Amino acid sequence: MKKFLKQVSWSLLLIGALSFTACQEEFEEVNTSDAQGESFMASSNTAVLIEKTAQRDGSFDNIVDGSSCFALNFPYTVNVNGLDITIDSIEDLRLIEEIFDEFDEDVDVLEIFFPITITLADHTELVINNKEELVELARDCIEGGGDDDIECIDFVYPVTFYTFDINNQQTGQVTVNSDRELKYFLDELEDDDIISIDFPITLIKFDGTEVRVDNNAQLAAALEIAKDECDEDDDDDYNDDDFTLERLEHVLVECPWVVLSVERDGVNQSDQYEAYLMNFFESGEVTVKDRAGNVLNGTWEVTMLDHYAALNLSFDVLVDFTLQWKVYELEEGKIKLFSGDGNRIIMRSICDSVDTDPNTLREILRECAWIIKRVKNDGEEIDRLIGWEFKFQAENVVTLSNGVNTINGTWEIGTNAQGILVLNINMPEDSAISFQWPLRELLQNRLRFEIESIDYELTLLRACPSTNDGDITEIRSFLMMGDWMVDQYIDSGMEETINYEGMDFTFETEHRLIVSTNMDPLKTGFWRVIRDNDGKLKVYLNLGDDNDALSEFTDDWDIYSITEGRIELRDESGDGTVDILVFKRNP
Numbered sequence: 107m108k109k110f111l112k113q114v115s116w117s118l119l120l121i122g123a124l125s126f127t128a129c130q131e132e133f134e135e136v137n138t139s140d141a142q143g144e145s146f147m148a149s150s151n152t153a154v155l156i157e158k159t160a161q162r163d164g165s166f167d168n169i170v171d172g173s174s175c176f177a178l179n180f181p182y183t184v185n186v187n188g189l190d191i192t193i194d195s196i197e198d199l200r201l202i203e204e205i206f207d208e209f210d211e212d213v214d215v216l217e218i219f220f221p222i223t224i225t226l227a228d229h230t231e232l233v234i235n236n237k238e239e240l241v242e243l244a245r246d247c248i249e250g251g252g253d254d255d256i257e258c259i260d261f262v263y264p265v266t267f268y269t270f271d272i273n274n275q276q277t278g279q280v281t282v283n284s285d286r287e288l289k290y291f292l293d294e295l296e297d298d299d300i301i302s303i304d305f306p307i308t309l310i311k312f313d314g315t316e317v318r319v320d321n322n323a324q325l326a327a328a329l330e331i332a333k334d335e336c337d338e339d340d341d342d343d344y345n346d347d348d349f350t351l352e353r354l355e356h357v358l359v360e361c362p363w364v365v366l367s368v369e370r371d372g373v374n375q376s377d378q379y380e381a382y383l384m385n386f387f388e389s390g391e392v393t394v395k396d397r398a399g400n401v402l403n404g405t406w407e408v409t410m411l412d413h414y415a416a417l418n419l420s421f422d423v424l425v426d427f428t429l430q431w432k433v434y435e436l437e438e439g440k441i442k443l444f445s446g447d448g449n450r451i452i453m454r455s456i457c458d459s460v461d462t463d464p465n466t467l468r469e470i471l472r473e474c475a476w477i478i479k480r481v482k483n484d485g486e487e488i489d490r491l492i493g494w495e496f497k498f499q500a501e502n503v504v505t506l507s508n509g510v511n512t513i514n515g516t517w518e519i520g521t522n523a524q525g526i527l528v529l530n531i532n533m534p535e536d537s538a539i540s541f542q543w544p545l546r547e548l549l550q551n552r553l554r555f556e557i558e559s560i561d562y563e564l565t566l567l568r569a570c571p572s573t574n575d576g577d578i579t580e581i582r583s584f585l586m587m588g589d590w591m592v593d594q595y596i597d598s599g600m601e602e603t604i605n606y607e608g609m610d611f612t613f614e615t616e617h618r619l620i621v622s623t624n625m626d627p628l629k630t631g632f633w634r635v636i637r638d639n640d641g642k643l644k645v646y647l648n649l650g651d652d653n654d655a656l657s658e659f660t661d662d663w664d665i666y667s668i669t670e671g672r673i674e675l676r677d678e679s680g681d682g683t684v685d686i687l688v689f690k691r692n693p
Contacts (some may be wrong), residue, residue, distance in 0.1 A: 171244060176225060222240075369384060553565070578640070596684075609621055618631075674688045
């Protein structure tokens with residue numbers, strides 16, 4: 107990372123609560139075999155590695171400033187596609203990428219509200235008053251990961267240093283508590299100054315692993331090895347997910363890919379190619395199956411060009427796909443290809459469905475009941491169906507029940523034109539669930555069906571009556587012991603407990619949930635306790651989707667804590683806020 111001239115005085119270190127004493131007579135002669143470790147010069151390789159590790163990393167906010175050489179100081183405000191967002195932390199940067207990724211066809215625009223303050227690699231802070239100043243500074247940044255800092259490992263502070271004169275007499279002691287303080291300490295040293303470290307110290311690697319270091323040799327080795335142990339993501343292409351060619355090749359051949367959208371020379375060709383199925387083979391051959399089942403043959407190759415991966419596709423017939431494509435994004439089973447202006451292909455991996463035998467899926471569905479975790483119909487969340495239970499029976503009979511009401515329909519398993527397994531559900535009494543659902547994910551306790559391009563989704567959780575889960579049984583019994591009242595309800599950070607004063611909640615058998623006031627029934631719903639696919643215990647509450655106060659409880663809630671006469675439920679929203687619902691037993 108480009109180094110900038112610092113204008114920071116030693117007095118700043120004193121303000122930063124560092125302790126330094128220059129009275130030689132207060133210290134004994136150095137013994138290089140004691141806990142202080144061996145001394146080394148401030149210009150040594152070890153000192154250089156320490157200095158690089160203490161530099162400020164500016165790559166984490168490249169989505170905002172386009173430069174790895176500096177970072178914007180929190181908080182600041184940006185406008186993203188017309189929406190003002192205040193950025194208070196690194197986590198908030200994810201909101202920007204989510205807005206950018208929400209629509210593939212739009213032009214993403216980000217504007218920074220000036221003035222802002224930035225921090226350079228040497229921890230110097232500068233005030234930037236306008237976009238022109240920021241662009242000029244970013245233009246000097248080394249592109250493509252050529253900066254000097256070591257980002258894959260960090261010091262665990264505090265760390266104590268000792269200084270010595272030419273006779274190895276200790277002259278001072280400094281305890282640093284941050285990268286900033288460490289960088290300032292090192293910058294004040296002359297090249298021939300002698301220092302040592304009070305070992306042992308601890309380092310923490312990018313993956314959370316802690317490393318204990320007992321001497322200079324171990325420290326230098328740990329820092330040197332860490333330089334290349336992770337992807338520092340220093341290029342300006344913040345959204346490319348920085349994958350290797352080996353990973354890209356593996357992902358391409360691992361599963362078939364279904365085409366979601368195509369644009370060529372600025373013309374949207376998605377209607378022509380949507381749902382085409384592409385298969386990559388290790389031999390370098392690639393096939394594309396159209397919606398009629400015709401197979402088109404071609405070749406593929408991946409190469410690395412100027413800090414990005416390129417996928418070369420060549421077909422005799424499929425000319426709109428024949429091009430050298432930049433692999434721009436590869437995450438969560440999706441790949442995005444771009445080439446210049448107006449050329450784009452977006453595809454989604456369908457690993458979990460293509461190789462599943464239809465008879466296998468039929469048997470899985472009939473083994474147990476299946477609870478609706480989520481239903482989306484043309485982008486609309488159908489909350490009133492959360493917690494309803496499917497039973498897929500013989501003779502293609504299916505029932506859908508909430509423990510009180512039951513509706514009947516038919517079901518069958520088939521494949522669509524792309525060879526993807528499809529669950530066809532026909533419920534005459536409820537059109538929201540009647541659909542041909544393509545299977546996207548088949549896990550031990552969860553099935554997910556989805557058509558992303560039109561925003562349809564159905565997620566089911568396995569619920570086997572014979573499952574011996576003592577926790578579920580205990581929690582059910584706990585909830586059915588008497589009436590409950592709302593002790594606290596926080597919705598998106600807003601305290602709304604007062605809206606539920608005087609209401610009693612009764613968890614009855616057969617999953618019935620009754621809400622009453624003064625023993626008069628107010629509303630009826632249902633409830634379930636279930637263990638999710640990731641092992642979390644959840645309480646499913648369904649009090650409809652009538653847009654009243656009680657319907658706000660309709661959700662699948664994580665069980666956060668259970669104490670005598672009290673249960674706390676939580677639900678983390680997509681924006682990072684946490685809703686809290688606490689019931690306490692009515693005495």
